[in-house]
Amino acid sequence: MPEIESILVDELPIKSLPDRFGVARSQVYNRIKALGIKTIKRNQKAYVNADQLALLDQLHKLIQQDYSLESAVTLILGERSQQQGIVHVPQETVEQSHGTAGQLEMMQMLVAAIAHQQTVAAPPAPSNPLSRFEQLQAIADNDWRPSTKELAAILGLNTLSHSSFERYGFRFTKAGKNGAQSAWRVEKL
Structure with missing residues (x-):
């Protein structure tokens, strides 16, 4: 009988995530929304791919370390943006920018986004840790x-x-x- 190799899963149904993380289904959806994950829809079922699952796993680990959902998401997206050199600018801002005046507005938005990311990259330290x-x-x-x-x-x-x-x-x-x-x-x- 041939030896069975481990198989990497390309997609995982969302309905299996509450058991994976030991949380309620609503918390899974809150985490997906907070990370901005676009799920894969097929045959009236939703799935996450391996990269999305890795983000959710990372988020779960931070939450287990007592990070709030917001601070964990900020930390994950900030690290990911730094690794990929990405600055998040809302799509509606890009669509509204036209011509030279629009380019100036876009540049101001980019500068503001970069400054904001640098201030929220790490959760604030409590004033008195005790x-x-x-x-x-x-x-x-x-x-x-x-x-x-x-x-x-x-x-x-x-x-x-x-x-x-x-x-x-x-x-x-x-x-x-x-x-x-x-x-x-x-x-x-």
């Missing part, structure tokens, strides 16, 4: 129950998707409601 830990310790010590939005902001996340998880030496567990949102119990491990 403030997150101090806040979590105070919440645990006082048995306060922050809402999902409040806790996500402290952790630097967009949302909290599990009913219980551990991070930074603390355990976070859903504990009832805090208005319309879930309340969270914070325990020091």
Whole structure:
């Protein structure tokens, strides 16, 4: 029997991505949209190619390292642009530029885009790197129950998707409601 070689996948159905990353389908679509990925549509199904999948994998790794979706996307697209020498200019700006006056406007837009990319290439450093830990310790010590939005902001996340998880030496567990949102119990491990 011949030995089976590993096969590289050219395309992967989007419906398989939630299982790959362990997230909800809506989060997969948010990530695809944030990266500006144009999916491949065939027979009423959507796919991503190998390059797009590599971007999504890179984004997932950064999110696992506590980057917010926005800062991770900025970092990925900034690195990719630097590697390829690309500056992103909105297509509608290119289409509106005509003649010499349009070229001047286009040049100004390019300069602004380059300056913007240089300022957002890396996520900003927190003013006090220990403030997150101090806040979590105070919440645990006082048995306060922050809402999902409040806790996500402290952790630097967009949302909290599990009913219980551990991070930074603390355990976070859903504990009832805090208005319309879930309340969270914070325990020091």
